Amino acid sequence: MQKRVTQHLSANDDTLAQVIAEIDWPEITSTNNIFHDLLSCIIEQQIHYRSTKKTFARLLAKAFLDELTLDNFEEFEERALGDVKLSLKKYETLEGILEFFNRHSPDWPRMNDTEVRETLGSLSGIGHWTIDMILLYTLERPNIFPAQDYHLRLVMEQLYGIGTKRITVEMKKVAESWSPYRSFGVKYLLAWKEMNKQQKL
Structure with missing residues (x-):
């Protein structure tokens, strides 16, 4: 699958092709635990896969827990x-x-993206960004594009020269050519951003 995805993204987006040539495949191991990841988003204001502050991880360690469950x-x-x-x-x-x-x-793996969105969206305080993070990282759905994500916006402004007035529309337009693998395009861009941040330290 990795070869198929990288070939598709590279063939359809020259900018993304350069990013793919620079960095390794952005592989992230999912917890497959929606309860855990939801609370990470709420408590830390960031999903733990991408957190730099590690607030949620420190809280788990203090409670002598590796993973948060209802029990x-x-x-x-x-x-x-x-x-x-x-x-x-x-x-x-x-x-x-x-x-x-x-x-x-819920049997989350059996639910399609729309069903997951409707189910999580019925919970008070759970917005589009949080649902996108669950679909993207926890359920590892292949075609998710979190247009509201602040860090994705920054990197697409930088790499694609997108202005701020119609940024959401322009971002979605760029990502159309990534489909049906938009999730991987997102992960590549965020990994590229993190790599450049580390190089500047």
Whole structure:
């Protein structure tokens, strides 16, 4: 699959072809745990796969946990969650997530992207960006394009010369040629951004 994806992206986007030539295949191991990754997004304001502050990881370590589940959430709450100042809205979102997972056990892998969006979107406080992160990293869907992602916007402004007035429209237009592998285009661009950031340190 890797060869098929890189050939398709390179053939359809000269800028992305240069990025692909510079960096390795952006391989990320999923937790396959939507509960865990949702709470990462809510607590840290970033999904842990991309976090540099590692706030969520430190909280897990303090609670002596490797991965957060519905069964061990009480331990996490007692040992670590009090160390983070969360807004009332975030607490309400956490409570909504807990209530949902206590009542439901969706078969996420069998759900299509639209079904996942509708299910997660029904939870108060869960927006488009968070749902995109779950689809992109946790469920590893191949054709996700998180146009609202701040870091993706920055790198596409830089590489594609996209202006700020119609940036979402222009970003989506660029990514059309990546389909059905837009997720991999996104991961390549974010990996390129991180590589350049490390080189400047």
